[in-house]
Amino acid sequence: MSFQPIEQAPGRLNRSELAIPGSQPQMFEKAAKLDVDVIFLDLEDAVAPNEKEQARKNIIKALNEIDWGNKSMSVRINGLDTHYMYRDVVDVVEQAGERLDLIMIPKVGTAADVYAVDMMVTQIEAAKGYKKRIGFEHIIETALGMQNVSEIAAASPRNESLHFGVADYAASTRARTTIIGGVNEDYSVLTDPAKDGSREVHWGDMWHYALARMVVAARANGLRPIDGPFGDFSDPDGYRAAAKRAAVLGCEGKWAIHPSQAALANEVMSPSDSEVDRAERILKAMADAEKTGKGAVSLDGRLIDYASIRQAEVLIEKVKQVATA
Numbered sequence: 001m002s003f004q005p006i007e008q009a010p011g012r013l014n015r016s017e018l019a020i021p022g023s024q025p026q027m028f029e030k031a032a033k034l035d036v037d038v039i040f041l042d043l044e045d046a047v048a049p050n051e052k053e054q055a056r057k058n059i060i061k062a063l064n065e066i067d068w069g070n071k072s073m074s075v076r077i078n079g080l081d082t083h084y085m086y087r088d089v090v091d092v093v094e095q096a097g098e099r100l101d102l103i104m105i106p107k108v109g110t111a112a113d114v115y116a117v118d119m120m121v122t123q124i125e126a127a128k129g130y131k132k133r134i135g136f137e138h139i140i141e142t143a144l145g146m147q148n149v150s151e152i153a154a155a156s157p158r159n160e161s162l163h164f165g166v167a168d169y170a171a172s173t174r175a176r177t178t179i180i181g182g183v184n185e186d187y188s189v190l191t192d193p194a195k196d197g198s199r200e201v202h203w204g205d206m207w208h209y210a211l212a213r214m215v216v217a218a219r220a221n222g223l224r225p226i227d228g229p230f231g232d233f234s235d236p237d238g239y240r241a242a243a244k245r246a247a248v249l250g251c252e253g254k255w256a257i258h259p260s261q262a263a264l265a266n267e268v269m270s271p272s273d274s275e276v277d278r279a280e281r282i283l284k285a286m287a288d289a290e291k292t293g294k295g296a297v298s299l300d301g302r303l304i305d306y307a308s309i310r311q312a313e314v315l316i317e318k319v320k321q322v323a324t325a
């Protein structure tokens, strides 16, 4: 390990993160009863300009009056390039800061963006005497944000998670997409002809680099990497496939833009019984190996060593987190 310790963000369960527009208060009560880890009430892209002010009021009222249970509550403020943002922060944190766990900052481009919001939130928290520190979730969804992702990840002790905002990222990079978070047939490999002349098309994941880049920046700074939206809520298989790809790369959670997607995210992002069983057997096998002075042994015909212990411990830790949620 490096001599430089990595401080981990608070251990918050973040398998599913449900987006609810602040302009749709009729959806709030139902959302509060869903099995979802984090809810973000949106003031940004799901809210039309002439509804921003009312949405802010709806959100403040809802945070104060609705029983959200033990869910983590977040509000997505407007971007720093708009004139809505300062009032989003001031009004929401001043009037509902006690129940607010997180602020989601969209289209973060530089570490200075984080600093600016941090300064505002710090002043409001101090003025109001809040005991709890509000955390930050950053959406990495522009070319600039991806370029500066490491600096953004390190920019504030409030930082908890990085989110891949695939829709805006596509717009910013001018990627050719079909549906939000979906794949594109044109991003594929054509195999060389087989003996009979036949060829196959293997679809690739056009988001692989961006997501993997963000995961590295998040983990190097002790933050949770979270995958963003999947637009086709009538395609659970497509959602599951996207969530699994993200989980395989190290993401801890995925957005749900529809309640039905929250259950899918919880399912994919929770350790499976077979994973838990294997992790427990790894820990036992390594404990036995240690007694006989060995640092590496075989389990089911495969090598395991101290790195396997660390992977198993991470998984068991997640199981405990889910169990106490």
Ligand code: GLV
Residues within 6 Å of the ligand: 106, 139, 141, 164, 165, 166, 167, 168, 169, 228, 229
């Ligand atoms: C989320 O905000 C996205 O743009 O995908």
Ligand code: MG
Residues within 6 Å of the ligand: 045, 106, 139, 141, 165, 167, 168
């Ligand atoms: Mg966006």
